[in-house]
Each structure stands twice: as C-alpha cells, then as structure tokens.
Amino acid sequence: xxxxxxxxAVFCCIGTFFFIIGTTGLIRMPDLFTRLHPSTKxxxxxxxxxxxxxxxxxxxxWDLLKLVFIMCFLLLSSATCGHAIGRSAxxxxxxxxxxxxxxxxxxxx
Amino acid sequence: MKKxxxxxxxxxxxxxxxxxxxxxxxxxxxxxxxxxxVISRYLERAEEETHTENVVTGVILNYRxxxxxxxxxxxxxxLAGVLAVLGRERRGxxxxxxxxxxVPSSVIVKTMVRFVVPFIILFSVYTILxxxxxxxxxxxxxxxxxxxxxxxxxxFGLYESSRRIPLKVRASLEGAAVMxxxxxxALGLLGGGNFLTYAWPRVARSLQPSLVVWxxxxxxxxxxxxxxxxxxxxxxxxxxxxxxIAPAP
Numbered sequence: 001x002x003x004x005x006x007x008x009a010v011f012c013c014i015g016t017f018f019f020i021i022g023t024t025g026l027i028r029m030p031d032l033f034t035r036l037h038p039s040t041k042x043x044x045x046x047x048x049x050x051x052x053x054x055x056x057x058x059x060x061x062w063d064l065l066k067l068v069f070i071m072c073f074l075l076l077s078s079a080t081c082g083h084a085i086g087r088s089a090x091x092x093x094x095x096x097x098x099x100x101x102x103x104x105x106x107x108x109x
Numbered sequence: 110m111k112k113x114x115x116x117x118x119x120x121x122x123x124x125x126x127x128x129x130x131x132x133x134x135x136x137x138x139x140x141x142x143x144x145x146x147v148i149s150r151y152l153e154r155a156e157e158e159t160h161t162e163n164v165v166t167g168v169i170l171n172y173r174x175x176x177x178x179x180x181x182x183x184x185x186x187x188l189a190g191v192l193a194v195l196g197r198e199r200r201g202x203x204x205x206x207x208x209x210x211x212v213p214s215s216v217i218v219k220t221m222v223r224f225v226v227p228f229i230i231l232f233s234v235y236t237i238l239x240x241x242x243x244x245x246x247x248x249x250x251x252x253x254x255x256x257x258x259x260x261x262x263x264x265f266g267l268y269e270s271s272r273r274i275p276l277k278v279r280a281s282l283e284g285a286a287v288m289x290x291x292x293x294x295a296l297g298l299l300g301g302g303n304f305l306t307y308a309w310p311r312v313a314r315s316l317q318p319s320l321v322v323w324x325x326x327x328x329x330x331x332x333x334x335x336x337x338x339x340x341x342x343x344x345x346x347x348x349x350x351x352x353x354i355a356p357a358p
Contacts, residue, residue, distance in 0.1 A: 080221040
C-alpha cells in the first residue's frame, strides 16, 4: 500500500511540475506560438500525469475506467485545440517574435 | 471634478460594503442564521422525505420546488427577451452561411468535433438522469447540451446545426422546463395533494417512494431539455445578429 502511495505521489508531483512550467511559460513567453508550446504541455503531460497518479492510487475499479476515458478525451481535445489555434494564427499571418538585434534574414546583427 | 466625485462615490461604497462585511455573522459558526433554521432538517430527513440520495437535488426540486420553478421561469423569460430584441434566426436569409472566417476549419478539427459531440451529449444525458443520486441534474445537463451545440455551431456553421435541431423541435421544447414543473404540480393536485407536492395522500404508502423518484426525474428531464433548447435558441439568435453586423466580404 505504501509503495503504491509513493508512486501516486511521484506521478502527481510530476504533473504539478509540468503545470507550473506550462503556466510560467504562458506568462513569460513573448508571442502566441511560443506560448502555445508550453501551454499545451499543461494538458498532455501535466494533467495526464496527475490522472495517472490518481489511477495508481485508486487501483483496479470502475473509477479507473472513468479516469482512462477522461485522459483519452483530454488528450484528443487538447491536441485538437492546440492545432486549431496554431493553424489559425499561422494562416492569419500573425507576426512571430524575433530578437530585437536580429535582422530580417534571421542572422544576428 | 468628475474624478473627485467618482472617488468620493467609490469611497462611500467601500465604507458601506466594509460596514456590512464587518456585521456579517462569523464564518463556520454553528449559531449562524443559515445553520439554525431549516438546514438541519434538510440534512437529517431529506433522504427519507424526498427519496433522493443527493440532498442538493432534494432541496432544489422538492423542498424549494416553487423557488426552482421561479428560476426556470426566469430562464424562459431571458429567452423571450432575447427573441423579442433579436428575433428568431431566419434560415432563408442565413441559407448562404458558410465558413466565412479567413481560415476555414481544418479536417482535424471537424473530425474531432464530429467524434466528441455525441459523447458530450451522452454525458449530459447521464448528468440529467443521474441527477437525483449524484452531483448534477437538469440545469447542468442542459448547459452541457448547449455547450456541445455551441462547439458544433462554431465549427460547422448555423446552417448545419439548425438542420440538426430545427426550429419546430426547439419551439415546442423551449417551455419544457416550465411545463415539466406545471405538469408535476398538476399531477400532485390530481393525486389529492397540493400543487407541487410530491407526496400523494390517496396513493398507497408503499408506492410513495417510487412515485416521488419518478416525479423528480420528470422535472429533471424537463429542466434539462428546456434549458438546452433555450441556450441553443439564444445562440442561434445571436449568430444571426453577428451576420447582419458583419456582411460577407
């Protein structure tokens, strides 16, 4: 029982870590595309690790099936969401961030 | 001058609010007015009196049935107000609605929405029908159906979604929440009780529990369907408005 609790706690800690990383990235990153990158990590790595931890903590029961379903729908919908935002932004020619000293052709000044 | 007046007003409001907050009963005190009157009876006897395992559902639909009926009427009135201002969507005019955004939605998004929306509706049906045993109920389930249709409409457009849920169906189901309450209330009168009493004196005592459960489920289904249709109708009316503001380029 104790070993299972430890594994669950480790998974939940990993999930929380990725949530913190993702949220920090969302605030700190300079433009839409770079913000999209960390914020999609929240749903996939963060939430799925937390759910995995809960599944380990829970053991074999019907609740496990529910958790698996939640994880599947979370993965599908979050990936689709990231794709839709990124594609829409790219097609609308939303300008992406460049370092100030960089010139147009991408080389450093 | 204007700023000074605004500042004075804000300060007066803040003082008033702080005064009220300071006079509020302390949080978590068992002597609070909220904890001394009816709440103990709800918690102790809700299960045997309303025959629902979920006390919240028992309070909302049984003890405070009149209150909830008023809320449902408010939702219906909201729809009536929106329709009075914006009007129904006219499919003849809107007929040419296609994806007019600069970026048409991709195949991935369309496939995902097609795949996920049935599951969302299934979940809302579960939420509505399971409302008297688990958290959830008519309002929540109706909101989930409305949300699923919002997703569908943003991706596939008004033409497709109003083809799935035509005006005829919506118009007859929009009042389902109010009608459900009135029906249950009237059935209570037929059973020999008062309006909206779930306990019927003329029915054998052994049948009472299942009777109460079925009447509660009837109200839940009515609230769920009515709420969903109200949300969808408001959404459709607002889409038409948007179309008229921004004509096709």
